[in-house]
Amino acid sequence: MTLLPDLQGWIDRAAGRHGVPGAAVAVGVGDQLAEAATGVVNLDTGVEATADSLFQIGSVTKVWTAALVMQLAGEGLVDLDEPVRRYLPEFGVLDAAASDSITMRQLLSHTGGFDGDLFEDTGRGDDAVAKLVAFMRSNARQVSGPGELFSYCNAGYCALGALVARLRGRRTWEVAMRELLIEPLGARHMALYPEEAIMFRAAVGHVGEPPRVSPWRLLPQSNAPAGSTPSAAPRDLVRFGRMLLADGVAADGTRVVPAGTFDEMCRPQVALPRLGGRYPAAWGLGLMLFDWDGTPVVGHDGSTPGQSTTWRIVPDRGLVLAIHENGGHASAFIDEVQCRSSRPRPGSACPHGCCRPAPRCRSGRRPTPGGTPHRRSPTR
Amino acid sequence: MKADADGLEITDIPHGLAAEFGEGGTTARYVHAGDGRFVGVKPDEGPQPLIAFLQDGRFLYNMRAVPRVTD
Numbered sequence: 001m002t003l004l005p006d007l008q009g010w011i012d013r014a015a016g017r018h019g020v021p022g023a024a025v026a027v028g029v030g031d032q033l034a035e036a037a038t039g040v041v042n043l044d045t046g047v048e049a050t051a052d053s054l055f056q057i058g059s060v061t062k063v064w065t066a067a068l069v070m071q072l073a074g075e076g077l078v079d080l081d082e083p084v085r086r087y088l089p090e091f092g093v094l095d096a097a098a099s100d101s102i103t104m105r106q107l108l109s110h111t112g113g114f115d116g117d118l119f120e121d122t123g124r125g126d127d128a129v130a131k132l133v134a135f136m137r138s139n140a141r142q143v144s145g146p147g148e149l150f151s152y153c154n155a156g157y158c159a160l161g162a163l164v165a166r167l168r169g170r171r172t173w174e175v176a177m178r179e180l181l182i183e184p185l186g187a188r189h190m191a192l193y194p195e196e197a198i199m200f201r202a203a204v205g206h207v208g209e210p211p212r213v214s215p216w217r218l219l220p221q222s223n224a225p226a227g228s229t230p231s232a233a234p235r236d237l238v239r240f241g242r243m244l245l246a247d248g249v250a251a252d253g254t255r256v257v258p259a260g261t262f263d264e265m266c267r268p269q270v271a272l273p274r275l276g277g278r279y280p281a282a283w284g285l286g287l288m289l290f291d292w293d294g295t296p297v298v299g300h301d302g303s304t305p306g307q308s309t310t311w312r313i314v315p316d317r318g319l320v321l322a323i324h325e326n327g328g329h330a331s332a333f334i335d336e337v338q339c340r341s342s343r344p345r346p347g348s349a350c351p352h353g354c355c356r357p358a359p360r361c362r363s364g365r366r367p368t369p370g371g372t373p374h375r376r377s378p379t380r
Numbered sequence: 381m382k383a384d385a386d387g388l389e390i391t392d393i394p395h396g397l398a399a400e401f402g403e404g405g406t407t408a409r410y411v412h413a414g415d416g417r418f419v420g421v422k423p424d425e426g427p428q429p430l431i432a433f434l435q436d437g438r439f440l441y442n443m444r445a446v447p448r449v450t451d
Contacts (some may be wrong), residue, residue: 117444141395143447149434151445273432273441275417331427 003027004034004341011038014336019328021206022049026234027341028242028320034341035235041203041326044213052189053201054231055324057309058302061227062157063265064181064240065173066108066286067257068164070265071180073104074258077167080105080285088163090133093140102146104163107156108285109269113144116153119228121220126172129162132222150270150283154226161225173225184256185243189233192224197231205306206327214306214327227302234322241313241320266298266315278335292342303330310334314342381450387411388418390431390440393449 022039035051092099122131161173191197205214219228248257268282280288290297299312308330410418
């Protein structure tokens, strides 16, 4: 039986309803793969989106950076509970004691306790991430003690990227990504730099209503390990998810991450306030952990200016889902496609709460204007 | 932050780089959504934001833990 035979029709209609210029979707269940694309990658050029078009994946990148760290841990090269400084002496934040004690596990689970929205543009070059790490020492302000609270932290992932490059003896995080994950995985539609992306049908973001091409092309290279620059076709995000589901082995039999890595990444590190079904209930090592009516689901979201990506794995069903879009009402589009493509059976209830009514305030009024409270992408 | 019977009015106060670059604070209204949650009245870039509070209200939680500076 063909997987999701109506996928093309769904995303065509959903994109039209939600004003999305272009989108590409891939859904893998077991060995089957369904792909579809709709609209254009760029409203200015009118180039059509295809299933192998590249979209910026934003913070989904963090799971790849986490996988690089897990490779190091699996090989015994790092202990996640040791201070980051043991391996990257130049790591630091404004608080001296926190600088000495923050661990890799805390950075992976966003519990380092410092404000990590440091999008300083340190320019292009092999030292872009290293310069951001230096910037952190005089700008990363502590909001809680290390390990006390979850607070989404981009800069922590930049430090992890620098650490990976250092311990692997690679010139940059990008080289480590390419040699240790992308190539062993067999991902052919993935780019880490704009000059790589232009070799593909690459999407640009759109902002505003009606959507227009975003004036911001890319976020700084300094934040690449947190997701500012990478782009991928949805099938390669499905490929990555399948490798994790296969206990670290790629489709061609190549071991990419050590056995047991995915289980370890899925282990809850910190419980989160229950905001709603589309928000994660906990965080693992690089992974958002969701509870869809009792079914464990993991993944990550990502956004860059005018582009959004949602990536989910439903381990019990062997399902991996990647949705990219480049403007319009992103959350509404992604919710609709995610809902339809991840239902256990056609016609069954929405498994993750996006179709349920908005919560009411105590006076009984729904918040206005209408609509449901959506996940807010944590990328930025 | 100001509270009334129906909800909250919360003003973000920029600090650090955002303040240096002259970003002003923004005020948004939230209403009770049950289970200690509040939902934004106005959508924020499409979605209506949901928030909660941590550590006896010392922090606003919106995926980040944002320190509260006033009652």
